[in-house]
Amino acid sequence: MVSPADGATPFRPLPFGGASSVDSTGPACSAPDHQPLSLSPCWLLSSRVFSRWSPGRLFMLLSLLCFLHVWQSRPREDSLDLRLDKETLEAPLLRAHAAVLPIPSAPPLRASPQGPTPVVCGSVQKRLLVLHDDPNVKENFKSLLQRLKDQNFDISTVSFPLSSGRKASLLFSHHGEHLFTHVLLLATNHRSLSRELAAALTTFFTAVDPDFEEAQAARAYAAASASSAGADACPQALKARNLFLVVSPTAHTTVHAFVETLMGVREARGTEGSNGRPGLVADFFNAYSPLQGTLEKKDAAGQSEENGDASLFVAMNLLADQPHVVEPLEADEILLFRGGAHYLPAPSGRSRKKSSEREIHELEQRFSVLRAPETAFVLPASGETPASLGKGDRKSGGEDESLLLGAELSLGSALQTQSGGRATLLSSGEFCSDKFSRLGSEKNIEDGKKKIANLRVCEELLLWTFNRRGVLRWSNLKHFKPGETVSPHMYRMKDDIVFSVDLHQLENGLWHPFYATDVQVEFVMLEPFLRFFLEPPASRQSPTFSRVFQAPDRYGVFKFVLHYNRIGFSPLHVESLAPVRNFKHNDFPRFLPCALPYYGCSLLTLIG
Numbered sequence: 001m002v003s004p005a006d007g008a009t010p011f012r013p014l015p016f017g018g019a020s021s022v023d024s025t026g027p028a029c030s031a032p033d034h035q036p037l038s039l040s041p042c043w044l045l046s047s048r049v050f051s052r053w054s055p056g057r058l059f060m061l062l063s064l065l066c067f068l069h070v071w072q073s074r075p076r077e078d079s080l081d082l083r084l085d086k087e088t089l090e091a092p093l094l095r096a097h098a099a100v101l102p103i104p105s106a107p108p109l110r111a112s113p114q115g116p117t118p119v120v121c122g123s124v125q126k127r128l129l130v131l132h133d134d135p136n137v138k139e140n141f142k143s144l145l146q147r148l149k150d151q152n153f154d155i156s157t158v159s160f161p162l163s164s165g166r167k168a169s170l171l172f173s174h175h176g177e178h179l180f181t182h183v184l185l186l187a188t189n190h191r192s193l194s195r196e197l198a199a200a201l202t203t204f205f206t207a208v209d210p211d212f213e214e215a216q217a218a219r220a221y222a223a224a225s226a227s228s229a230g231a232d233a234c235p236q237a238l239k240a241r242n243l244f245l246v247v248s249p250t251a252h253t254t255v256h257a258f259v260e261t262l263m264g265v266r267e268a269r270g271t272e273g274s275n276g277r278p279g280l281v282a283d284f285f286n287a288y289s290p291l292q293g294t295l296e297k298k299d300a301a302g303q304s305e306e307n308g309d310a311s312l313f314v315a316m317n318l319l320a321d322q323p324h325v326v327e328p329l330e331a332d333e334i335l336l337f338r339g340g341a342h343y344l345p346a347p348s349g350r351s352r353k354k355s356s357e358r359e360i361h362e363l364e365q366r367f368s369v370l371r372a373p374e375t376a377f378v379l380p381a382s383g384e385t386p387a388s389l390g391k392g393d394r395k396s397g398g399e400d401e402s403l404l405l406g407a408e409l410s411l412g413s414a415l416q417t418q419s420g421g422r423a424t425l426l427s428s429g430e431f432c433s434d435k436f437s438r439l440g441s442e443k444n445i446e447d448g449k450k451k452i453a454n455l456r457v458c459e460e461l462l463l464w465t466f467n468r469r470g471v472l473r474w475s476n477l478k479h480f481k482p483g484e485t486v487s488p489h490m491y492r493m494k495d496d497i498v499f500s501v502d503l504h505q506l507e508n509g510l511w512h513p514f515y516a517t518d519v520q521v522e523f524v525m526l527e528p529f530l531r532f533f534l535e536p537p538a539s540r541q542s543p544t545f546s547r548v549f550q551a552p553d554r555y556g557v558f559k560f561v562l563h564y565n566r567i568g569f570s571p572l573h574v575e576s577l578a579p580v581r582n583f584k585h586n587d588f589p590r591f592l593p594c595a596l597p598y599y600g601c602s603l604l605t606l607i608g
Contacts, residue, residue: 237420248429339428
């Protein structure tokens with residue numbers, strides 16, 4: 001070791017743990033030999049600059065800048081879309097980490113069919129039971145039954161009361177299998193309806209199949225899949241059981257009690273002294289004379305100048321703007337009516353309860369098919385004729401004041417349940433019979449020839465009741481990001497999402513594309529966050545309803561809810577899960593323009 005006495009520069013340790021030789025040239029940087037640890041200001045400045053710009057720190061700074069540049073150029077990836085290379089998955093640790101969230105491969109989105117498509121769920125149910133109390137039913141309703149046969153219905157005829165020893169419960173089902181899908185009740189005579197048969201009819205219409213809930217759960221599970229949701233290829237409405245009730249005012253009181261209980265209506269009985277039997281509806285202003293084939297002439301007081309029967313009148317208030325239920329009347333068509341009337345229950349206020357908490361009658365859909373004219377009224381069922389009332393022989397007092405007037409009277413009404421079951425009530429035993437057809441296909445009425453359209457309207461109402469009209473089906477439900485070909489398992493907040501679904505309507509045994517402008521979809525998490533209308537198809541040959549929207553700034557388990565419930569259409573209810581996640585750390589932008597001052601301060605701190 002060289003000593004200072006030999007004239008060499010002494011080796012002195014630095015306060016920071018380093019070592020350096022001290023240059024003794026110059027008076028400012030010289031130090032006496034008796035102060036070995038004292039450092040000059042010039043040496044301290046040179047050592048600090050040298051330490052700040054050391055190669056190690058420069059290398060660390062360059063490495064950090066390169067890392068930030070590479071990370072910024074790295075494409076953003078969905079946290080659930082693990083796009084790992086094949087070579088990376090060969091590592092056991094990474095392969096085990098990727099298996100924590102199993103992601104099944106989603107099939108590509110399916111294209112929507114164009115034009116009509118066949119019914120693939122099997123033939124529409126065609127087994128029809130005609131339950132009647134008229135021995136001459138085949139002669140009186142010959143034309144109507146023939147039209148049902150032309151629609152490929154398998155018709156069976158049974159009269160009531162049932163013969164002794166025949167159980168009513170076995171009439172509709174046997175060993176748990178339903179023998180009939182539709183029932184046509186013709187109550188035109190004064191024959192009683194037993195309690196057993198009434199209970200069997202009620203059970204036939206209101207009972208739910210054991211596999212109904214299981215089928216609903218299966219469709220809901222299919223709709224919740226990440227890919228295109230399972231199609232409602234065979235709607236529940238095609239499997240529902242339906243009733244068509246033709247009830248005359250002269251029918252037995254047991255029949256009227258059954259109708260009021262099942263349909264939830266109140267039949268118009270006229271006055272207090274009607275003994276519980278419905279009365280006839282009369283209208284002197286629209287009375288029809290089958291003998292002359294003309295409307296009866298009225299005097300200045302509005303009373304008939306002839307002794308015609310005002311209980312046979314022209315009814316023109318058919319259900320409007322609902323061609324899927326019944327086509328509107330043409331200019332040369334009229335409807336003849338003779339029978340009773342009933343009142344529909346008053347519509348309740350809009351309820352805020354959930355569907356599971358509402359009463360059954362709140363979930364049903366009731367509407368009037370045919371209403372009485374404004375000049376109509378209900379006669380008492382006490383034997384008074386319309387002519388006697390028209391000549392001024394009405395009784396005075398409270399009985400006269402209790403006559404029911406106006407268009408509040410419903411001559412025919414319809415009911416549809418949430419499960420797709422339908423029931424129609426006509427308060428006339430002659431409306432669908434051949435009696436009015438025998439009056440002549442054309443009659444001279446005032447200023448022109450008019451056709452009697454009773455049979456045509458009855459056929460359309462029967463087809464609607466038996467689910468041949470107004471049945472909707474959904475299929476090919478899908479949601480995805482714009483520009484992609486598969487549906488992701490999860491979306492991110494503020495993502496653009498495309499939602500589309502195909503809707504078809506059953507017409508003439510084929511599924512035709514459905515067109516409407518009021519189809520709504522909700523994006524729900526406990527409550528609707530978004531509600532918007534779907535854009536209708538661009539072409540009438542396309543069934544696809546779609547909409548592009550932005551996911552809300554909230555994350556959680558969302559779902560699409562499509563609920564379409566319109567008069568005369570079978571209800572649609574579809575749900576599909578679409579979870580939304582928050583931004584992950586690699587989803588945020590790498591550099592924000594508003595944070596440039598902070599970036600500059602960080603770089604200046606590194607540089608010193």
